[in-house]
Amino acid sequence: MNPGDRVRVDRGTATYEGVLMPSTTADHLVVKLDGGYNVGVDRADANVDVLETDSYDVESAQDGDSESEITFEDDLPTIALISTGGTIASTVDYRTGAVTAQFDAEDVLRAVPELAGRANYRGRVVANILSENMTPDVWTDLAEAVHEEIERGADGVVVMHGTDTMQYTAAALSFTLDTPVPVVFTGSQRSADRPSSDNVMNAVCAVEAAKAEHSEVLVCMHETESDDTCALHRGTRVRKNHTSRRDAFETVGAEPLGEVEWESGEVSFRREVADRDAVELDIHADLATDVELVKFVPGRSAETLDLAADASGLVLEGTGLGHVNTEWIEKIEALVDDGTTVVMTSQCLEGRVCDRVYDTGRDLLEAGVVEAGDTLPATAYVKLMWALSNVESVEETMRRPIAGELQERSVPWT
Template sequence: MNPASPRPARSIMVLYTGGTIGMQASADGLAPASGFEQRMREELSTRTDLAPWRFREMAPLIDSANMTPHYWLRLRDAVIDAVDGGCDAVLVLHGTDTLAYSAAAMSFQLLGLDTPVLFTGSMLPAGVQDSDAWENLTGALQALTDGQPAGVQLFFHGELLPPQRTTKVRSYGRNPFVALKRNALTTTASTLPVALSYRQPRQPVDIAVLPLVPGISADLLRAVIHSGAQGLVLECYGSGTGPSDDQDFIHALEQAHSRELVVVAISQCHEGGVEFDIYAAGSRLRQAGVLSGGGLTREAAFGKLQWLLGSGLSFEEVRRLMELDLV
């Protein structure tokens, strides 16, 4: 599972999904716009130091607030098509609101692909005053030209960021993303099922996310259980604690397990992660069938569950792999 050594790119595919980087003004505000390839070629016309690149405009172009797991599967196919077509590196232009979600999801969906894939975007559209668009785009192309290891990374403001630990923490400025100090899962998988190969078909699945708050009702949890969701990311307190004295809530978790709903706990804290056995309030969740997400961020836990459940694996196999370090 170790990535191949970095090697300079000879042919880069740029996949344009929309996002702020190429937006233009409309009657309702900034909106995704076609024609970014020509603007990009004009901007980079004198950059002979960059590897040759091709351009593909995804359809439809979207504000990343409209990103979905269905779109992720199409993006995965576009990356694979680019590599099969002779490209040895891929740059995805993406809106920042869900960029961390998409990068995390693709780090799982493309596991095993021997190609570097960078995600970048901008906080202001290309061409406006003080925009970070060309800085991020040319920086990402330069990073691929110089050589990157296989796998998915974010590139923003000159920094490469790991998708399983990165989240958007600011709605302004040039540094919206931060790589959090999260605990690693303690056990690494030695082999993976064939169903998880990046070339195997996938299905999007419904994953719910439920943050714990003081006094949360078991009725809310039961509503998720009966919603048709196949997985639940439970955002717990601290090292993975929850309302263990609420027998109704614990019973609802046990019911989720009996209905084969995969429930994974992550921490609401920015640093650290889930360690169930520190407190009795955490051990009780484990006993009710809740899995530990270790130091996974919300974005990474959501993407990993999408990948595992969408691969057609059994309930017990998904549970086993969810607690292993796979990337």
């Protein structure tokens, strides 16, 4: 018997039927049950019957070329699937029991048969990492890969990404790419090994969103805990607000741009979106990596700012309307005088920075701090990296919207 065979395992009074998976020990069998869970069985006293050979392909596409191409049908749109790793393309490490990223885009196609018939697919791997290992260099590589796929004729792009830092990468592509077609990020809060996995629905909804008539950079994830709709969030206004819920992602300061209905695949928008082919394809992928993001907390010494002494840019997460301890102001002024662009955002999830209300805020403005309005701190961090490398007036750019990151007004919504 070999991994991939369908087997029935009898041990004592228990019977397990499923697919034999790879195991790193000689003493145990690992069987993927039909419900999605994996069970480890001690080989001792176990009787195994092979029901079907090679019933399931357990080999990773990474064993071959990192690019794959699926048979094309002329009447279907072409969607580029780009994998960076993450839970949506993960499986279980049978030695440790941990979830590890080890599948590429072609593996996702094999794992999600519901994608068949919806589009033609081209798959490629940009990275195979968990999202906590994401770097600005990978953002640049990803932007270049997306640019290449669109240049080759892709009608839309789906980026499969780990959820923990997806908002940073979605923001990065929002600034580095002028795209005439949809670019849709998706991921999974729960791996495919779990019956409650959201990978199938998220992947299918992301493909439908990438086929739709718009040219936004979006994040497509479960809108509720139920399998009913996926929300479409603008890449510069989205935030992961829960560690494990399937509906962890939310648009901050507004409702999502739209949704995808799971059963029908229908895409609808609630607010105005950029039309497909509204801009010419272009890329500005240079990023200044010497930018720091610092969160002010009570009692933190002003010496904290020394880490930005040689930085080109610094984003501060201030309290309320955008405040820090008054003892920080002298150091902030010195950073500005030395050429560091210092940008103020708020730790509050809703509302905007306004440093004209209290004395501390006015002192910060006098010290040279740039207000970022209601730009999210993570988005401001990425935007400042991009602005320092691509525009002449960085301060003016941080004060105006480039990719929907800065809203004209902050108002309550329901």
